[in-house]
Amino acid sequence: MTQAPSAEGRNAGETSGATPPIAVLLGDSDVRIWGLSGAERLRRQLQRAGVRDVGEEPAVAAAQSGRVLLLHCGWVFDESLVVALAAATAGTVLLDEGSDRLVAAVVDAAQCRDVAARLGEPGANLASAFRVATPATLVGTYNARLRKRETAFLGALDASTVSAIEKRTFAASYKGVTDIVTKYVWPWPARHVTRFCARFGISPNQVTLASLAFVIVAFFQFRDGHYLGGLLAAWIMTFLDTVDGKLARVTLQSSKFGDVFDHGIDLIHPPFWWWAWIAGLSVAGCSLPDHDLVLAIVLVGYVAQRLEEGIFQLLFGMAMHVWRPFDSFFRMITARRNPNLVILSISVLFGRPDIGMQIVAIWVLICFVVHASCIVQGMIARRRGPLSSWLAA
Numbered sequence: 001m002t003q004a005p006s007a008e009g010r011n012a013g014e015t016s017g018a019t020p021p022i023a024v025l026l027g028d029s030d031v032r033i034w035g036l037s038g039a040e041r042l043r044r045q046l047q048r049a050g051v052r053d054v055g056e057e058p059a060v061a062a063a064q065s066g067r068v069l070l071l072h073c074g075w076v077f078d079e080s081l082v083v084a085l086a087a088a089t090a091g092t093v094l095l096d097e098g099s100d101r102l103v104a105a106v107v108d109a110a111q112c113r114d115v116a117a118r119l120g121e122p123g124a125n126l127a128s129a130f131r132v133a134t135p136a137t138l139v140g141t142y143n144a145r146l147r148k149r150e151t152a153f154l155g156a157l158d159a160s161t162v163s164a165i166e167k168r169t170f171a172a173s174y175k176g177v178t179d180i181v182t183k184y185v186w187p188w189p190a191r192h193v194t195r196f197c198a199r200f201g202i203s204p205n206q207v208t209l210a211s212l213a214f215v216i217v218a219f220f221q222f223r224d225g226h227y228l229g230g231l232l233a234a235w236i237m238t239f240l241d242t243v244d245g246k247l248a249r250v251t252l253q254s255s256k257f258g259d260v261f262d263h264g265i266d267l268i269h270p271p272f273w274w275w276a277w278i279a280g281l282s283v284a285g286c287s288l289p290d291h292d293l294v295l296a297i298v299l300v301g302y303v304a305q306r307l308e309e310g311i312f313q314l315l316f317g318m319a320m321h322v323w324r325p326f327d328s329f330f331r332m333i334t335a336r337r338n339p340n341l342v343i344l345s346i347s348v349l350f351g352r353p354d355i356g357m358q359i360v361a362i363w364v365l366i367c368f369v370v371h372a373s374c375i376v377q378g379m380i381a382r383r384r385g386p387l388s389s390w391l392a393a
Helices: 038-048 058-062 079-087 109-116 135-139 162-172 180-184 187-199 204-223 227-250 256-281 291-316 325-333 337-349 353-384
Strands: 022-026 067-072 075-077 092-096 101-108 131-133 154-156
Touching: 022 038, 022 058, 022 109, 038 067, 038 075, 038 079, 058 067, 058 109, 067 079, 067 109, 075 079, 075 101, 079 092, 079 101, 079 135, 092 135, 092 154, 101 109, 131 135, 154 162, 162 187, 162 227, 180 227, 180 325, 180 337, 187 227, 204 227, 204 256, 227 256, 227 337, 256 291, 256 337, 256 353, 291 353, 325 353, 337 353
Parallel strands: 022 067, 092 131
Antiparallel strands: 067 101, 075 154, 092 101
């Protein structure tokens, strides 16, 4: 079997610079996932991949020139597969490994009708005339954008598979390297809330706006020494921060504005929370020796760690936390918002929010040193050649 070359990184939305193909959608399914039919989902994916000419008649495409991308609407495609197919050369066909059926093809206009008639049928005998690809060979197994290693999803959509496909596509929307709360606590409830939002037409930006409201509530609760109320608001915000991104990915509604809106809130609010926490200690009847020093460590340390991550990205062309297994593990507990909130929540349960902030300050210093050593180790390792992620191995 001849295999198509894989696309590095699986970064959705990136195509080769070639003229986009004409797309033809064939077949369909009455079943909807995340509020979308198979055809609606493919149209959104094609638009994001830069394909604007989308129809349902192979005869119309056959009368034109250039590449034609044929897609079967009865299958659910990972977005990276659609992006890769839109950039693939004519003569590439994609098979569903589970059923060995032909589900997509990139062909010359002259071949359009013949191949379109075979879409959805077994395609094992196509190897002699086409470059046969599977999800793994078409886009590889490393998703640089979501920092994880997995095979791109492809599955037949019907009433018996919709639940499993929603679960699988939700998992595919999750970042592989993230903090311990987001990775292990939020997935189950976030999937159900994401399904609720998709069903009732709640947009990702509306979820982000709600999370911003809880950012503000938590700030004033912390400042006034109401730590239980502030933590409740803060944890709801972190949960919604998980939901909005997953909702955008599974419903294919992510946008530049939404990305800036979401990440801007994520980047800016933690220092304000930590300042408010320290300001509220006196109101709550707690004292914090050298509180100015603790505040300086927490605030400057937060900015410094972000700068360290940016420096690593600039020097080595990848995120710091995907270099080695240790770096990916350390990302789960590094002194960012959620791990810090875990420390502070435990301290409030023991009635010592002051000690909690002291521990956070110490942890910030430790993480700063760990990140600085990571940069130094990277510079030393680069002498032997370019750095690459262990997930891409």
